[in-house]
Amino acid sequence: MSRKMDIIRIGEIDYTNVWPILYHFPKKEYENQIQFVSEVPTKLNHALSNGELDMAPISSFAYAESFQEYVLFPDLSVSSFGKVNSILLFHKKPIEEIANLRIALTTASATSVNLLKIIIHKFYGGNPQYFYAEPNLENMLKKADAALLIGDDAIQAKWMNSKYEVTDLGELWTDLTNSWMTFAVWAVRKDIVKEKPKLVQQIFRLLQESKERGLKDRKKMLSEAQARIGGSKSFWEKYFSELSHDFGQFQKNGLKLYYQYARDMKLISEQVPIQMWTNRESPEIIKY
């Protein structure tokens, strides 16, 4: 999808977890300048890395794989400290007992797939057989002892579930490491920052304003989540309040630990600098 010179293409995660950032974004007002593309995380990851998008909330694991091409917007992420409620491992027996068996991985995820690999290897000493599958729990568990789902797929599967044990990987990560977990970061291609610095700056401001409104005025967002995904108002109030969309030092520290473990397991090949977008010329680079 080539870009018309005056249009900037922005990815949007096709799950409710990103709504607190984007729900109040004035899309209509900017429809001649901004094209939004809504996809699952792995599709956004590929589209941003091959230049089909100019910026997007992408899997934090995907940032690690292509960090040379990106800078990150400050104060925007999908993170949690403890329960995240939408990164769920469904398992037929306790995790200790499935850690060397067969585990189905949703094709929609990059961060959580590798978070599970880190947890199973580093904290359970397991070496299971992983395979990817479309995010349909019953089909996944026909051929596996456990299955990982993310986003609204995970939320809805949990509501329907009465057969399997369910582990929240955000909660388990924090229990094991006492750290935050950042599942998605807002990545901007360096070439668009160079080509359209003012438009990038304007979009950052609009995203911040949309996030601030999302914190203050949740009424419409809650009822739309209920109408589109199901569940109760109290579920969505808890869900959106237990997610964090900040990206400060606490989130960065947790992300550095995740990258360090991923590198220890050779899931990523390099030490990953967290490169933040700034209005200044060169992006600030935080080495760890």
Ligand SMILES: C=C(O[C@@H]1C=C(C(=O)O)C=C[C@H]1O)C(=O)O
């Ligand atoms: C919290 C979530 O984080 C997500 C998990 C991602 C991943 O595992 O790659 C990427 C973006 C987010 O959608 C979620 O999906 O509910």
